[in-house]
Amino acid sequence: MLVCGVDLSGNDAIVSLLKFEKGVFHQPACRTTRISCTNPDSREALVYFQKTFAKLVEDYKGSGHLNTLFSNIAFKCECAK
Numbered sequence: 001m002l003v004c005g006v007d008l009s010g011n012d013a014i015v016s017l018l019k020f021e022k023g024v025f026h027q028p029a030c031r032t033t034r035i036s037c038t039n040p041d042s043r044e045a046l047v048y049f050q051k052t053f054a055k056l057v058e059d060y061k062g063s064g065h066l067n068t069l070f071s072n073i074a075f076k077c078e079c080a081k
Contacts, residue, residue: 017030035053
């Protein structure tokens with residue numbers, strides 16, 4: 001089983017993968033550990049942040065790693081005017 005943990009801290013999403021295999025936990029490599037939102041008050045920055053995170057999930061889903069965890073994931077982006 002592979003678990004993707006995300007810690008939202010300030011303007012960053014800190015991403016970590018954890019794999020449980022044969023009774024032992026492993027931390028597999030992930031191409032990025034941090035996704036930043038440069039300006040959370042900007043719609044464009046939030047959309048970029050969402051698309052970047054969605055692409056990361058899509059890439060790992062495509063490899064078969066996160067199919068069961070993210071099979072029904074959806075994103076919603078809102079910004080105050």
